[in-house]
Structure formats: structure tokens, C-alpha cells
Amino acid sequence: MPHVLILGGTTEGRELAGVLGGRVRVTSSLAGRVAAPRLPVGEVRVGGFGGAEGMAAWVREHEVDVVVDATHPFAERISFNAAGAAAATGVPLLALRRPGWAAGAGDDWREAGSLAEAAEAVAGFERVFLTTGRQGLAAFAHVGGAHFLVRAVDAPEPPFPPRMDVLLERGPFTLDGEREIIARHRIDVVVTKDSGGAATAPKLTAAREAGIPVVVVRRPPVPEGVEAAATVEEAAAWVQRVAGVSG
Structure with a gap:
């Protein structure tokens, strides 16, 4: 089964792990900043990688086929580390980013x-x-x-x-x-x-x-050149397509 690494810690990351579970091997990586995080289905690792080089080494060692960055929109450092690791390993990377808020009438x-x-x-x-x-x-x-x-x-x-x-x-x-x-x-x-x-x-x-x-x-931008999805459904379809998994 293709191995998908989800950089998680968000609702979207947990939902994506649930949707993909059974179709691919899923490992969710959590930063470990919350004492009692809500755990997704599948395999879970906790803690940092040691920068882009450390993440690239982990991806190679564990034979990861696809990486999804489903971290918090403000987790800027790990997003850029993920982009660096993807560039170094040639593993496809997707950023799952829920849309930001928009002010409406009466908002200050x-x-x-x-x-x-x-x-x-x-x-x-x-x-x-x-x-x-x-x-x-x-x-x-x-x-x-x-x-x-x-x-x-x-x-x-x-x-x-x-x-x-x-x-x-x-x-x-x-x-x-x-x-x-x-x-x-x-x-x-x-x-x-x-x-x-x-x-x-x-x-x-x-x-x-x-x-x-x-x-x-304001939230930081997604690293340049990284494809992005706005919903769990879009991300799941992308993973299945890239990993060659039927829906």
C-alpha cells in the first residue's frame, strides 16, 4: 500500500487520515505541543523531524510516497520544511489549507x-x-x-x-x-x-x-510551488490520484 505522511494536528488532518485509512498506509505526524492531542486513526508519530533535512531522511527511511501538509495555517516553519523535504526527495507534496475568514457587513x-x-x-x-x-x-x-x-x-x-x-x-x-x-x-x-x-x-x-x-x-502564504487544496475531499482525491489508488 502507498505510504502517506500527514503533517497534522488539525481537524482536517484527522479527517483526512480517517478518509484515507484502509486505502493507503497513513502516518500522522503531530508536533507534540498539546499535552493530550486528539489522535487520528492510523499510525502516529509525535515530535519534530529536525528541519527539512531531518524530514527528508525520515521520508526516505520510511518509504513515504506522498506528503500532505495539513498543519495549522500558521505553522509556517514546518510548512517550509515540508517543501524543502519534498524538493530533496522528489515526493509529491500537497498543502491542505482551509479557507481564511472574510469580514462581512457590520464587522470592524x-x-x-x-x-x-x-x-x-x-x-x-x-x-x-x-x-x-x-x-x-x-x-x-x-x-x-x-x-x-x-x-x-x-x-x-x-x-x-x-x-x-x-x-x-x-x-x-x-x-x-x-x-x-x-x-x-x-x-x-x-x-x-x-x-x-x-x-x-x-x-x-x-x-x-x-x-x-x-x-x-494575516496568515502566511503557502510555500511557492506547492499545490494546495481547500477541503479534505479535494485532498483525498489528490492523494488517491497521485498514489494511484482507486476511490
């Missing part, structure tokens, strides 16, 4: 090119709902005057904002729940990465209803 979105720019954008606000995860909190550590409500799956480690409460929660989130958080904590600005998808989108609707702005960090 303020784009930022990085977490550092997002930290500058919240200067002057008093109650910040920070939903960018525990990675990257150092960018907000210098922001004085504001009180941050940080939502993450696992407890963050310093450096982080000096005035901070933490919500340890894992999505998907509901609209009623996001409304309640914004009201109870008197949030006056939301900060998010443009992750896309439905699981964490309700906060955007809740912010619009509350009449508060959202600082949206």
Missing part, C-alpha cells in the same frame, strides 16, 4: 501582519480577548494598561502579559458561549489569527454583535 476588522503588529493594535484598549493560543504570548508581554483574557488548550508559560486571566478550553466554541465570555469579561477588543474554519468562528459573530473590533493576524 483591523488587519495585522504579525503578532507584534497585533500587540501594537491593542494599545489603548482595556479588556483584550486574546485567542491566538499560548504560543506567541511574548509579543504581548510589554503591553501595559490592558487586561488580557487568554484562551488556550494548555496553560501558557512566560513571558506573557503582566495582567492576564487564562481560559483553558478547546474548541469548537458556540455563539452563546462567546457572547457570554465577551459580556462577562467586558471585552472591548478581540485578537485572533485568521485560522479559518467553523470551530472558532463564533467569536467573530459575537464581536460584531457586541460592536467591538477584531484584530486579525
